[in-house]
Amino acid sequence: MKKEYLKGRGAQHNSHNKFETLHSEWRDDFLEYCLKQGELADNNKTTYIPVFPKSMVNKVTSPDVGMSYSMNPYQGCEHGCIYCYARNTHEFWGYSAGLDFERKVLIKENAPELLEEKLKSRSWKAETIVLSGNTDCYQPAEKKYRITRACLEIFLKYRHPVGIITKNALILRDLDLLAELNSYGLIGVNISVTSLKEETRRLLEPRTATIGKRLNTIKELSEYGIPVNAMLAPLIPGINSHELMALAKTVSDQGALSFAFTVVRLNGAIGILFTDWIRRTMPDRADKVLSQIESCHGGQLSDSRFGIRNKGEGPLAVHLHQVARIAKQRYFKGKKFPKLNTELHQSYKKGQLRLF
Incomplete structure (x- = not known):
């Protein structure tokens, strides 16, 4: 018996944790029992789990990422983007x-205290420091x-520069x-826009x-003079890669000052999850999309080489970079x-202007 498609989720199952020796799987007899009893095999609810890390600011050593330090108030992300590199x-x-x-x-409820401790450090x-180098700092949990x-209040108190990706x-x-951070030149925002089609957005x-809300966010931030970079990432061949030029024009029209993109790579468990997802949601083009992704990474779904893994290689990747150059010349x-x-x-350093 095939498990029911979980609406509102990207992944449709729990992939095996590579650090665990044991793993569980759904059995058909259990699913059939739930069906006969009129019970849900899975309530599909989100659980928030408090954790208390000892440090908050992370040094980013990858040369492929345009940041030196990041921090993530939340681990895991309810947005459910199927391609998300943070899943691993x-x-x-x-x-x-x-x-x-x-x-x-x-x-990570103690994140503000840990951040303040870091910014007060004499060394x-x-x-x-970029908020959301890994998982989105404005995901639904942030409402609560x-x-x-x-x-952000801590960054303002100590007049410290902060970037945001959301x-x-x-x-x-x-x-x-x-707005107050921006008055001191302390804030830069990166808004992710991966498609202009709602159907594509809902699936991915x-x-x-x-x-519409993301484009309006770019517009409102820009009207306040807050610098916005649009993250048109990842570009997935056969799904949203053909939208690059239109995406660039649209975000520029809304006030974005720049844009960046990456070619999707499906490393670790993400390759398994994405393959399962696309065979369920786009069965007619699954093989073509997977083949085109592989063509950008030397015949694999992912490439771990620094300097290449996010850019891709091969004719399709080269074409995307050429389109991006034209878009920047034309719209930015x-x-x-x-x-x-x-x-x-x-x-x-001590939370107020040093006078003496």
Whole structure:
């Protein structure tokens, strides 16, 4: 008996955790029993689990990522993006990269205190810290826990530069803080827009803000003078890669100062989850899409080589980079995303301007 498709989720099962020797699977007789009893085999609910890490700011050593430090108030993400590279990190916590990643969200309630401790450290020198280097800091849990807002208050208190990556319009709730941070040149926002088609968005990213809301978010932030970079990533051949030029024009029209993109790579458990997902949701083009992804990564669904893994290689990847260059020349001429201010923090180490 085939398990019912879980609406509102990206992954449709829990992939095996590579760190665990045992794993579980659904048995047909159990599913049949639930059906006969009129019971749900899976309630598909999200669980929030408090955790208390000892540190919060992470050094980013990958040369492929445009940041030096990141922090993530939440581990796991209810948005459920099927392609998300962060899924694999859930295995380090003892969970699956599949449904567990979307339904067991770890809440780092002591994040603001740990951040403040870091910024007050005598050895710390100001360098942009990016919220959501891994999982979205404005995912649904933020409505309840408000950890991201508390962290922004800390960044403002210590006049420290901060970047944000999100695909959720909830960021507009914090316009007051963002505007004040921007008055000191301390904030840069990256809004992820992966398609202009709602049908594609719903399949790829089931619990994210609509495309319309994301475009409006870019517009509102830009009207406040807050610098916005659009993340047109990942581009997935056969699904959204053909939209690159239209995406670039649209986000520029809304006020974005720049854009960036990556070619999708399906490393670790993500390859298994994505393959299962596309055979369920797009069976007519699954083989073609998977083949085109492989053509960008030397015949595999992923490439681990620094400098190549996010860019891809081969004719299709080369074509996408050529389109991106044309789009930047056509739609972003004269625009530039600013470098954030690192000069103020030293004078605010103790939370207020040092007068003497």
